[in-house]
Amino acid sequence: MTQTTRVQTERRGMAERIDHAVLRASDLPLAQIADPAAIALIRRTEGPSYRPVGAAMVFGRDGGVAGHLSSGCIDADIALHAREVIGGGAARELRYGAGSPFPDLVLPCGGGLDVRIMPVARAPVAALRERIAARMPADLWISAGRIGTDPFPGADFRLRILPDIRFIVFGKGPEAVAFSRMTAGAGYETFLSSPDDETLALAGEEGIRPLPFPFGAGPAALPADRHTAVTLFFHDHDHEPGILLGALASEAFYIGAQGSRRTAAQRLGRLRAMGVDEAGLARLRGPMGLIPSTRDPRMLAISVLAEVLAEAAAT
Numbered sequence: 001m002t003q004t005t006r007v008q009t010e011r012r013g014m015a016e017r018i019d020h021a022v023l024r025a026s027d028l029p030l031a032q033i034a035d036p037a038a039i040a041l042i043r044r045t046e047g048p049s050y051r052p053v054g055a056a057m058v059f060g061r062d063g064g065v066a067g068h069l070s071s072g073c074i075d076a077d078i079a080l081h082a083r084e085v086i087g088g089g090a091a092r093e094l095r096y097g098a099g100s101p102f103p104d105l106v107l108p109c110g111g112g113l114d115v116r117i118m119p120v121a122r123a124p125v126a127a128l129r130e131r132i133a134a135r136m137p138a139d140l141w142i143s144a145g146r147i148g149t150d151p152f153p154g155a156d157f158r159l160r161i162l163p164d165i166r167f168i169v170f171g172k173g174p175e176a177v178a179f180s181r182m183t184a185g186a187g188y189e190t191f192l193s194s195p196d197d198e199t200l201a202l203a204g205e206e207g208i209r210p211l212p213f214p215f216g217a218g219p220a221a222l223p224a225d226r227h228t229a230v231t232l233f234f235h236d237h238d239h240e241p242g243i244l245l246g247a248l249a250s251e252a253f254y255i256g257a258q259g260s261r262r263t264a265a266q267r268l269g270r271l272r273a274m275g276v277d278e279a280g281l282a283r284l285r286g287p288m289g290l291i292p293s294t295r296d297p298r299m300l301a302i303s304v305l306a307e308v309l310a311e312a313a314a315t
Helices: 075-086 122-133 174-185 197-204 237-248 261-273 278-282 297-314
Strands: 005-011 014-024 036-046 056-060 092-097 112-119 138-142 157-162 166-171 189-193 209-211 228-233 254-257
Touching (some): 075 112, 174 228, 174 297, 189 197, 261 278
16 A cells, blocks of 8 residues: 555646655554654655655654664664754755765665655644544645645645554454464454454453454444454354344455355355345455465464455555
């Protein structure tokens, strides 16, 4: 979700070219800085780049720093410029790597990097944090000296910030535990619903959030928005139909269930008999995962997580 595209817009009768990038909320390290005073943003890249366009470092009024724009080769220099901006200087446009006026700061990847450093006011930061907390997409409109959450004349960069991927896991046994641990360990918000107390206890040690089982209050109660993946890890597939009806009624971008190809065909038949149309059935992944016929819980977890993240990147 970090590819940059250039779009043409018309505003006030004048054509403006605006660069556009998309990131997940956790890629913008606002949460790590209590009172941000400046942001350094990758504006453009040329050739290989360690970080994508839109990646940012955030600098606090108390001296705190979060994020990185390189593997360490230029971050200290960026921080130095940011402190000068916070101290009352104007926004800065810096070039590193190919074509840079700083020949002693070399990018090992051999590419070029344009970085913009800007002061940031408290109001847009508060508005952005509010939307992120509500799992709502947000925009940052950026010019050489201004950042806002709404379009304004002169803005030449739009950073689209999407909610982080959330996982809702249903299941029992080592597969459900291994997958929940992996997603939570990777930093994703993870919920687990299981009929098995031992499964919940093992997963709970990792800080995974429990959900009731069976999940009550109907499909609308499932906390699955369009940035949520729902996965089922059951050997007793009688648990599945009600859960899948709820998942298919949600906006979840990924819905998958463990099992063989034969089990998957039987699952589709049961759902079809329950009134699920072909469009709904087409949303269901089964057997889920990129590696076929995986029997090791850890390998299955890797396989499913890779498939989910590939789907997220494609959408």
